[in-house]
Amino acid sequence: MITGALLSATDLGMIRGERILFRNVSLAAHAGEAIVLRGANGAGKTTLLRILAGLTRPETGSVDRAASHHWIAHREGLKPHETPRTHLGLWARAWGAPTDQIDAVLKKMVLIRPSDVSARHLSAGQRRRTALARLLLQERPVWLLDEPLTALDADGRELLLSMISEHRLRGGAIIAAIHGDAGFDSSREVTI
Numbered sequence: 001m002i003t004g005a006l007l008s009a010t011d012l013g014m015i016r017g018e019r020i021l022f023r024n025v026s027l028a029a030h031a032g033e034a035i036v037l038r039g040a041n042g043a044g045k046t047t048l049l050r051i052l053a054g055l056t057r058p059e060t061g062s063v064d065r066a067a068s069h070h071w072i073a074h075r076e077g078l079k080p081h082e083t084p085r086t087h088l089g090l091w092a093r094a095w096g097a098p099t100d101q102i103d104a105v106l107k108k109m110v111l112i113r114p115s116d117v118s119a120r121h122l123s124a125g126q127r128r129r130t131a132l133a134r135l136l137l138q139e140r141p142v143w144l145l146d147e148p149l150t151a152l153d154a155d156g157r158e159l160l161l162s163m164i165s166e167h168r169l170r171g172g173a174i175i176a177a178i179h180g181d182a183g184f185d186s187s188r189e190v191t192i
Helices: 045-053 084-095 099-108 124-136 154-169
Strands: 007-016 019-029 034-038 060-065 069-072 142-146 173-177 188-191
Touching: 007 045, 019 045, 019 060, 019 173, 034 045, 045 069, 045 142, 045 173, 069 124, 084 099, 084 124, 099 124, 124 154, 154 173
Parallel strands: 034 173, 034 188, 069 142, 142 173
Antiparallel strands: 007 019, 007 060
């Protein structure tokens, strides 16, 4: 069991072109916490999440990842020909996660009916649910979520909020970029 921060960042800074996106950003996510990232469009919230996920290198500062993480981007990452079932199967195999749980994940995410429909024919909400379903394929302590509520209807929103609550109760941490109401109690907010 990890006793310190599951993920921490110290003095992060990022420049795009000649513009400073952010500087001196420090945060630490511990078990059961949820950190909400706030800021205007283009302020650097997605870039900060990408840095925390190890996908982008910061100009300054460092990140310590004491636990594994899931990264769910603003874009769902589904190819137009992929179905929810094939998308989850590909991720499960890539991660070495059991594929026999895919039907249970599809059921929980209310994706049984469209499970074999290609992404080009799914609604935006169904594509978002498919991306979020990856969170359930393999347990990882840290969830990095970029605008996770985008395109979700009321039922989808409640489902995600329930997943977040359950994850936090199990000792997981959330760091999410969110516009508007998060729908869950945050441990703290970081404004970029």
